[in-house]
Amino acid sequence: MDRRSILKTAGLALAGSALLPFSTFASEMANDDLDQKDNLLLPASGKRRLGSSLEVSSIGIGVQNMSRTYQTTIPLRSEMHNIIHKAFDNGVTFFDAAEAYGSLEVERILGEGIASFRNKVVVATKFGWDIDPETGRWQGGLNSRPDHIKKAVEGMLKRLHTDRIDLLYQHRVDPQIPIEDVVGTIQDLMKEGKVLNYGLSEPGPQTVRRAHAIHPVAAIQNEYSLLWRGPEETIIPLCEELGIGFVPWSPLGVGFLTGAIDANTRYAQGDIRGGESRFSADNIKNNLALVDVIKEWSIRKQATPAQISLAWLLAKKSFIVPIPGTTQMAHMKENAGANAVKFTVAELQEFNKEADAVKIFGERLPAGILAMSGVEAAEKKK
Incomplete structure (x- = not known):
């Protein structure tokens, strides 16, 4: 079944509730995971915090593919x-882009899309590749x-039609440049009001x-989903220790967890x-x-595979x-x-047991790109 067919199979009693705006469902989570009184995991709240103060919707939207x-x-x-407009209407206030997407073009699309409500949303984008900021040519x-x-x-400020970037990530750690120099530069931009918060993507611990010792890191962005759980080993515990938000990219496994890919799928060049x-x-x-496990639970919970996969992430940490x-x-x-899908504690334990029993084979990225994850920055010369 394709993604839309699964929706129908599940019956989607959620149709009148799960697609309502985020604010319909909850207030700020009081504790990390459990409501001890009724043994329910608290529903994902309408807002969450990245770092100490950056408030965003509990589910954002990545706009990477809006140019291709x-x-x-x-x-x-x-x-x-x-x-983009309808996402905002549905409570989404967190939009993620990068200069590398397009390249440069996705930032233009996002800037155009949020123009009428720019001051009501959080915009994240990323630097770090050797891209000509005027032409977009990769060097x-x-x-x-x-x-x-x-x-x-x-260049980002111009393309996004804004005077500040709410969350600026280093897209990949540059092993040639001390992170102290990177953070120092970001601090300069913060003093000018051009950057409000910063983060790191796929960094070494x-x-x-x-970086955090110089200026608090607001968020780390790594691939993380039921299909790829590597951050559970080091990065997520590190975020919890230091009070850093964690933003999973590809939370649906590039479409795999939705049921959109199967053994017969063939991919376009590129x-x-x-x-x-x-x-x-x-x-x-x-x-x-x-995917079979997720589909079974989507029917059981009257949700879609995508919703089950995202709800699992929301239940992990606040x-x-x-x-x-x-x-x-x-x-x-x-x-x-x-945002409206809830697991009881017992259900989550049962779901985790079934998902953990499936061993995933194969690498998550091509070797050349994978080699750029978990990299440590050059040491600062004294």
Whole structure:
């Protein structure tokens, strides 16, 4: 079944509730996970915090593919604007972009889309690749030199039609540049009011500690989902220790966890999923057992596989804020509806046991890209 068919199979009693705005469902979570009184996991609240003060909707939206989808088609720009508007109407106040997406073009789409409510949302974007900030031409590799960061931010502000970036990530740690120099540059931009908070994407843990010691890190963004749980080992505990928010990118496993990919799926040239060995012919047949578990629970909970997958993330920690991306209106509303899906403690234990029993085979990214994750920055010379 495709994603829409699964919606119908589940019956979706949620139709009148789960797709309501976030604010309908809850106030701030009092504790991390449990409501001891009725043995229920608290519903995902309408707002969560990244770091000490950055308040965002508990589910954001990634706009990466709004200039080009995984299938390499070019979406209709006006429809992307419409999805951005409707996401805001559905309570989404956290929008994630990067200069590398497009490149540069996704920031333009987002800036156009949020223009009428810019001051009511949180905008995140990323620097770190060696991209010409004027032309968008890739010049090869990484570049977090202080002068380049400042030029990149100036371009971002213009494309986003804004005077500040709410959350600025280093997209990948540059092993040639001390993180102290990077954070110092960001502090300069903060003094100018151009950046309000900063984060790191796919960083090495020691780099996180070094950065946080200079100026608090608001958020770390890593791939994390039922399909890839690597951050549970080091990064999520580190976030909890230091009071850093955690933002999972690809929380739906690049569509896999929704049931949109199966053993017969073939990928367009340029679709990154075609280069991920977890989706190879040999591995995907085994990995689909995880999707079977999710589908069974989607029927049991009268939700969709996407909603189950996002609700699981929300139940893990109160500082986790997933950013599912989409170029389809129905999927955006469906993802926002995950905010209403609740597990009892017993249900979550049962679900985890079933999901843990599925061993995932294959790597999450092509080798060249994977090598840029978990990297530590150069040491600062004394």
